[in-house]
Amino acid sequence: MTSPDNSSSTPAQSYADRSYRSPAALVGGVLLLALLAWLGIDALVHGAGRTRLLAVAGLVFAVPLVAAFTLRPVVRANEERLTVRNPFRTIVLPWGAVEDLRASFSCEVFTADTKYQLWSIPVSLRQRKRANRASAKAAGAAGRGGEPVEVRRASADQALDELRELRERGASGEAPRGAVSVRWAYEVIAPIVVGGVALAVLVAL
Numbered sequence: 001m002t003s004p005d006n007s008s009s010t011p012a013q014s015y016a017d018r019s020y021r022s023p024a025a026l027v028g029g030v031l032l033l034a035l036l037a038w039l040g041i042d043a044l045v046h047g048a049g050r051t052r053l054l055a056v057a058g059l060v061f062a063v064p065l066v067a068a069f070t071l072r073p074v075v076r077a078n079e080e081r082l083t084v085r086n087p088f089r090t091i092v093l094p095w096g097a098v099e100d101l102r103a104s105f106s107c108e109v110f111t112a113d114t115k116y117q118l119w120s121i122p123v124s125l126r127q128r129k130r131a132n133r134a135s136a137k138a139a140g141a142a143g144r145g146g147e148p149v150e151v152r153r154a155s156a157d158q159a160l161d162e163l164r165e166l167r168e169r170g171a172s173g174e175a176p177r178g179a180v181s182v183r184w185a186y187e188v189i190a191p192i193v194v195g196g197v198a199l200a201v202l203v204a205l
Contacts, residue, residue: 018166020075020159021120029070036062054202061195068188073120077163079170082109086119088189092181095170103160111180123156130154 036059043055068087076083082098084091093109093116100110105125107118153161 017078018076018162020077020118022073022122025070025073025120025122029066032066032070033063036066050202054199057195057198057202059195060191061199064188064191064195068185068192069119072185072188075118075120075159075163077166079166081170082163082167084109084116084118086117088185090183090185091116092183094178094180095167097178097180098167101160101163101167103156107156107160121156121159124154 040055040059044052047055072085072087074085076085079095081095082093084093093111097111098109099112102108102110103121103123106123107121108115109118
């Protein structure tokens with residue numbers, strides 16, 4: 001499930017009009033980080049020398065890893081571009097470079113030569129099935145002369161509908177058609193690598 005945030009902006013401002021995150025991932029990430037903090041502090045306070053070293057290495061490895069997959073992912077979009085922040089990289093796509101947006105088992109954005117996954121918009125097949133069943137029931141009721149009922153689509157499908165609308169609006173206007181920009185999140189990758197190497201060395205000794 002995702003939560004869109006709408007905010008007003010002027011041409012002089014560069015922040016996105018809409019952003020999409022997964023509330024479940026945010027809650028899970030906060031709980032996991034709290035658990036890691038409790039275990040790490042306990043090991044540092046009550047553990048021996050080797051235990052403390054393992055705790056420090058484990059925290060350096062696990063904290064950015066958990067944050068990368070839960071707190072970091074977000075999709076931001078305005079009428080000019082789509083910005084996708086995934087666990088280990090950030091992709092900026094001008095709408096002119098976006099060929100399609102699809103949500104099958106995961107949400108993906110397609111360019112002419114590659115595709116990128118939208119980590120912050122997870123697809124719930126169960127939620128989609130419920131929405132499809134509700135839509136079928138509403139259509140049946142309308143066919144029997146009942147009042148039409150508006151059925152809410154699955155959150156991932158609804159988010160993709162909004163992004164497609166922004167893409168069409170950008171394509172019909174003067175959206176920039178520059179190249180796709182990809183930046184690796186070395187500030188996240190580096191501590192994970194350092195912590196993982198330290199853990200491997202400590203365990204091997």
